Amino acid sequence: MTDTSWLNQLQDNGCRVTSARRAVVETVQGSPRALTPVEVFDLARQRYSALGLVTVYRTLEKLEELHLIQRVHQPHGCQAFISAGHGHQHLLLCKQCGQVEFFDGDDLKPLTESIEQRTGYQIQEHWLQLFGLCEKCK
Ligand SMILES: [Zn+2]
Ligand SMILES: [Zn+2]
Numbered sequence: 001m002t003d004t005s006w007l008n009q010l011q012d013n014g015c016r017v018t019s020a021r022r023a024v025v026e027t028v029q030g031s032p033r034a035l036t037p038v039e040v041f042d043l044a045r046q047r048y049s050a051l052g053l054v055t056v057y058r059t060l061e062k063l064e065e066l067h068l069i070q071r072v073h074q075p076h077g078c079q080a081f082i083s084a085g086h087g088h089q090h091l092l093l094c095k096q097c098g099q100v101e102f103f104d105g106d107d108l109k110p111l112t113e114s115i116e117q118r119t120g121y122q123i124q125e126h127w128l129q130l131f132g133l134c135e136k137c138k
Pocket of ligand 2 (some may be wrong): 086088089090105106128
């Protein structure tokens with residue numbers, strides 16, 4: 001996916017494409033690691049110096065609504081965002097440098113079945129994120 005298609009989707013969903021929004025989109029889309037809103041702000045200001053933090057939050061919110069980015073939970077509790085993977089995927093996050101990988105496949109069925117039995121819930125969705133050290137950091 002290119003920057004243009006993200007910007008088009010924002011526009012189709014009622015967001016005017018401004019230089020500020022463009023800077024936010026380009027920053028998040030080009031990042032191999034998850035970024036907090038404040039990190040997005042700092043990086044995107046290098047592209048558009050008049051950027052405001054509120055615009056960063058609003059743009060991230062909209063991109064998340066459109067499933068273009070997804071939320072990453074970090075070990076220290078700050079929320080961060082990364083370009084979304086396609087379809088159902090799981091996240092792997094390096095605790096040291098923040099690098100994010102997506103991976104397919106899990107074998108959660110036995111676990112969810114035993115939880116359903118124990119709790120009486122019908123489990124419909126899950127969200128899986130693993131923490132560790134990437135090849136460079138270990
Ligand atoms: Zn790392
Ligand atoms: Zn899964």
